[in-house]
Amino acid sequence: MDAYFATQKPSDRALLDRLRAVVLKALPDAQPALKWGAPFYLVNGKNITSMAAFKEHVSINFFAPPEVLIDPTGRLEGEGKGNRALKVRAAADIDPVAITRWLKAAVAASG
Structure with missing residues (x-):
């Protein structure tokens, strides 16, 4: 997983590092995994969040119903x-x- 972060341009790496710190603080027991070439964090084997760098932004995804x-x-x-x-x-x-709230909601929704 560290290799993914290491290959990002410095501006994206800084944002990804900050997001990763929020995820690890909110979900200290989450299991990291590299899936489809991007960092994911799982709880009890279920995808909770992922993050990735794109051309003009980085993105953090929350795997839960929007409601x-x-x-x-x-x-x-x-x-x-x-x-x-x-x-x-x-x-x-x-x-x-807000990110912590969304992460905790995703964990709760994952069952």
């Missing part, structure tokens, strides 16, 4: 029934309180 991912500011994006994503373009986009 449990309380998002009063409308920052989460996606159309599927089982996940939503937060696009991060700058450190200011990383709200540890």
